[in-house]
Amino acid sequence: MIKQKLDEITLQVGRPIQIVADHGSDLARGIKLYQEEHEDLIYTHDVTHAMALLLKYELNSDDKYQSFIQKCNMCRQQLQQTELSFLSPPTQRSQCRYFNIERLTDWGLNLLNCPIDTVVKLVENSDPGVINKKLINKLGWLVDYQVELIRWHQMTVLTRTLETQLKKLGINQQSLTCFQENEFTFAEGELLNFQQHICDYVVTQSSHIKDEKTFLATSDVIESLFGKYKHFSARCPFKEMSQMLLTICLSTMNLTNTIVKNALESISFADVEAWLAEVFGQSMLSKRKTLFSKLVDDTETA
Incomplete structure (x- = not known):
């Protein structure tokens, strides 16, 4: 499926120089099949996803981290709707949880470094001794x-x-040198090994780049655009690709009164409807209305 779509896109706009993507099995398989026919194509593992995978590999097998996650969940449940709810650990994502683990680590370190007296003062109209005991009990x-x-x-x-x-x-080709210029001082061998895994990623991904050329290492921009699209389309009764796709274009520009005025004067709603019919055909909601109205008519006739 992925290979087929890439072939279709190639016929329409030409062969891409680079593809940036995660290493999802279906996606990676399709890209590699396409790459077999276009050997000079650069396939880059998106750095955001790659780093999340490295963290996942390290922390999934770390019993201490897994117990920390469980304790955070329990702590959040115990603190909610109490006077100490403002100290609750951040909500954990059900998916992509290794993309933002610093939210939890920063929370823990900040609390450990925060004087208890400061926390006690934030809980108004309470006995300091009682609050102190609760802090030790719930967060100790x-x-x-x-x-x-x-x-x-x-x-x-x-x-x-x-x-x-x-x-x-x-x-x-200079990315590894640039990264190594950072002065990281780690005493633990585990962190040195983890740092080496990061360097290995840079070496692997830059090895396909020739001369002095520089390429993209992330698809964050387009993922952000689709994230905004999902936000706008969340109000739609059916989750389908439809007219809300046009909001992606709006997210890439600075809207002004002049632009809006010109758009309204040059493009009618009938034009938009015609475009929708040509590109997407009849929508799911329209099909549903047609079906149910037909059933109602048949019932009334009977």
Whole structure:
């Protein structure tokens, strides 16, 4: 399916120089099949997804981290609707949870470094002694993770440093040297190994780039656009690709009164409807209305 779509796009707009994507099995298989016919195509593993996979590989097998996640869930349940609810750990995502693990590590480190007196003062009209006991009872478990939280935080510093670099400067033959110029000081062998995995990623992805050329290392921009599209289309009764796709164009421009006026004067709603019919055909909602109205007519006739 992916290979077929890439072939169709090639016929329409020409052969791409580079494809940036994650390593989802279906997607990767289709791209590699396409790459067999176009050997000079550069297939880049998106840096955001690649770094999340590295973190997932390291932390999925880390029993301490998994127990930390469980404790965070329990803590959130215990603190909600209490005077200490403002101290609750951040909500964890059911998917893509390794994209933003620093939200949890930062929460833990910030609480460990926060003076108890400061927290007590924020809980108004309460007995300081009682609040102090509650803090120890509900959040005292964080002390057992202090060392690990620092290590997990350092891991995210490594991944975020590379992500920031490649998103700003792109990826080229100098990317590894640029990353290694950062002064990371880690005593633990595990972190040195993790840093080496990051360097291996840069070497692998830049090895296909020749000369002094620079290429993209992320598809964040287009993913952000689709994220906005999903937000706008969330109000639609049926989840389908339809006229709401036009909101993607609106997200890439600075709307002014003049632009809106020109658009309304040059394009009619009938033009939009004709375009929709040509590109998408009859919508799911329209088909549903047609079906149900037919059933109502048949019932009345009977």
